[in-house]
Amino acid sequence: MDVASWNVNSLRARLERVGAWLDREAPDVVCLQETKATDDKFPREVFEDRGYDLEVFGQPTYNGVCIAAKAPYALEDVQRGFPDASSDAEKRLIAATVGGLRLVNVYVPNGSSVGSDKFEYKLRWYARLRKLLDDTADPDTPWVICGDFNVAPDDRDVHAPDAYRGAVMFSDEEKAAYQRLKAFGLADVLRHFSDEAGVYTWWDYRRLGFQKNRGWRIDHFLATPPAVERARSIRVNRDERKGPQPSDHAPVIATFTDA
DNA sequence: ATGGCTGCTTTGAGCAGA
Numbered sequence: 001m002d003v004a005s006w007n008v009n010s011l012r013a014r015l016e017r018v019g020a021w022l023d024r025e026a027p028d029v030v031c032l033q034e035t036k037a038t039d040d041k042f043p044r045e046v047f048e049d050r051g052y053d054l055e056v057f058g059q060p061t062y063n064g065v066c067i068a069a070k071a072p073y074a075l076e077d078v079q080r081g082f083p084d085a086s087s088d089a090e091k092r093l094i095a096a097t098v099g100g101l102r103l104v105n106v107y108v109p110n111g112s113s114v115g116s117d118k119f120e121y122k123l124r125w126y127a128r129l130r131k132l133l134d135d136t137a138d139p140d141t142p143w144v145i146c147g148d149f150n151v152a153p154d155d156r157d158v159h160a161p162d163a164y165r166g167a168v169m170f171s172d173e174e175k176a177a178y179q180r181l182k183a184f185g186l187a188d189v190l191r192h193f194s195d196e197a198g199v200y201t202w203w204d205y206r207r208l209g210f211q212k213n214r215g216w217r218i219d220h221f222l223a224t225p226p227a228v229e230r231a232r233s234i235r236v237n238r239d240e241r242k243g244p245q246p247s248d249h250a251p252v253i254a255t256f257t258d259a
Numbered sequence: 260a261t262g263g264c265t266g267c268t269t270t271g272a273g274c275a276g277a
Contacts, residue, residue, distance in 0.1 A: 009265075009266070009267055009276080010265090010267075012265090012266095013265085013266060034266095034276085036266075036267070045274080060267085060268080060274090061266085061267050061268065061274090062267085062274095062275070062276090110275080110276055110277055111277085112276085112277090114276080118275095148277095150276095150277070168277070169277065202277070204263085204264080204277065205261080205263085205264035205265055205276095205277095206263040206264045206265090207262090207263050207264085208263095209263095209264090218277080245265095247265095248264085248265080248276085248277075
């Protein structure tokens, strides 16, 4: 079962590209972030015309996430947002059970700049995600948390670590929040397979960021031990960052064996 | 130090992203 995660930076602005990518990669399960569409304006046909089961959780302009699964896989026990988030306007989390995995798709807040109100919101969001696991998950069962974490875990994950040390996405506070999440009992699936530096998933649109390979690894798959046992490989579709109208993120695809 | 690209929005300058 191939599970893909991609921050598309607006699905409607990326429809052709996403359709071509679905046809080429044929992932069994797709988690998107930053769909940027309300549920009534979501272009469901890009998934449904290809036989995907689809669950969306959107809002106008910002954020928005979805999960899609292609037969024979189907989505069960769908959860939208945190259990306590009835008043939370930011649609950043959707979870479902698929192929024997509990899959949580997250779009962690960016944080704007260290010390800002948005930065504090980001740190609290990480704490809420950890609490969600504490309250509802079990490290002895197969859970996968994937998405845009907006944190580069260590120096291998930033093209110029010394230039960005302490900045947003690479501050000690954010790394610590990410590590507290992992301490629930999660492994970084990419690091399970590789310790190489320079495996990036995001490149700034500005200043020729991609052309100069000034990248960051901020999109991740985290997994409990039973899910890691089922993981067979993980890769970044780096070529999706090329060509006309790319998202600033590339898709990441992890392969898991069936239960 | 600043802004550098991109997408969105009851259309157009400002916000947010990362």
